[in-house]
Amino acid sequence: RRDITVKKDRWVTDLYTVDTILGKGKFGEVKKCRERRTGRHLAAKFIEVGGIQDRKDILNEVDIMKSLQHPRLLQLYDAFENRDSFCLVMELVNGGELFERVINDDFILTEKACVMFMRQICDGVAFMHSQNILHLDMKPENILCLTREGNRIKIIDFGLARKYNPKDDLRVLFGTPEFVAPEVVNFDPISPSTDLWSIGVICYVLLSGLSPFMGESEQETLSNVTFATWDFSAEEFNSISNEAKDFISKLLLKDPRKRMSASSCLDHQWLRRSVKREGNNT
Numbered sequence: 001r002r003d004i005t006v007k008k009d010r011w012v013t014d015l016y017t018v019d020t021i022l023g024k025g026k027f028g029e030v031k032k033c034r035e036r037r038t039g040r041h042l043a044a045k046f047i048e049v050g051g052i053q054d055r056k057d058i059l060n061e062v063d064i065m066k067s068l069q070h071p072r073l074l075q076l077y078d079a080f081e082n083r084d085s086f087c088l089v090m091e092l093v094n095g096g097e098l099f100e101r102v103i104n105d106d107f108i109l110t111e112k113a114c115v116m117f118m119r120q121i122c123d124g125v126a127f128m129h130s131q132n133i134l135h136l137d138m139k140p141e142n143i144l145c146l147t148r149e150g151n152r153i154k155i156i157d158f159g160l161a162r163k164y165n166p167k168d169d170l171r172v173l174f175g176t177p178e179f180v181a182p183e184v185v186n187f188d189p190i191s192p193s194t195d196l197w198s199i200g201v202i203c204y205v206l207l208s209g210l211s212p213f214m215g216e217s218e219q220e221t222l223s224n225v226t227f228a229t230w231d232f233s234a235e236e237f238n239s240i241s242n243e244a245k246d247f248i249s250k251l252l253l254k255d256p257r258k259r260m261s262a263s264s265c266l267d268h269q270w271l272r273r274s275v276k277r278e279g280n281n282t
């Protein structure tokens with residue numbers, strides 16, 4: 001385990017050659033880079049201080065990344081701070097956002113591929129929750145594929161992640177309307193099940209290409225979320241198995257206490273389907 005301290009006496013460009021842009025989020029811009037000493041290819045996330053994120057928010061992201069060592073969770077490699085920004089050097093993930101797999105019309109994800117994705121997502125989130133950390137921004141933009149063709153993923157973006165103590169009354173007001181849980185919209189206490197709601201939405205989206213709560217306006221979307229108004233009536237679900245629908249139904253529940261935990265998701269019969277059996281069917 002390498003101990004990563006945020007470097008203040010040097011900047012990323014002193015040690016790395018920074019290259020083309022990989023992606024952009026709400027808080028940061030991520031560029032490809034190469035460590036000159038080792039030739040290693042990595043990704044550098046540049047975050048401005050005092051924009052949407054305070055210095056302490058960015059240090060929280062660094063701290064959380066350092067504390068999470070798991071193959072499904074993006075690993076931090078190095079970190080820099082200068083007068084007005086931070087740069088987090090992280091593993092490079094080359095296959096693009098899971099989001100791109102969904103919006104590609106020519107390509108409908110098979111249930112088998114969805115099972116593979118969901119298993120890894122639940123595996124990573126179960127580990128986070130075992131470490132008492134909530135992700136709080138689970139969505140297909142924050143899940144990257146290792147390769148263009150393959151089905152291996154990593155969870156990224158710990159910018160909104162929080163340490164969680166069941167005794168605390170933790171409430172937050174942020175996230176993406178389409179993926180955010182009712183307790184967030186209502187500013188009620190959050191818990192690990194807050195991530196499980198988002199995982200349910202991700203699963204619905206992967207299987208159908210449709211967003212379960214999306215309304216005409218953001219306000220309508222949020223209202224659909226708070227009332228947990230959703231169904232499987234779209235024809236996209238005609239060919240989806242009952243096990244998959246059961247899986248989603250046990251996550252998109254308004255009452256957080258009734259939702260499956262990440263580890264119980266892994267025990268659900270849909271995710272326990274053997275890849276071999278699935279392979280014979282398709």
Ligand code: ADP
Pocket residue numbers: 022023024025026027028029030043045074090091092093094097141142144156157158159
């Ligand atoms: P934000 O906190 O601003 O949302 P993210 O950490 O989600 O920033 O990064 C923004 C985008 O950059 C991601 O959605 C993804 O497309 C790309 N990206 C982030 N990290 C990596 C990485 N390690 N390898 C490749 N692309 C990345």
Ligand code: MG
Pocket residue numbers: 025026141142157
């Ligand atoms: Mg992001």
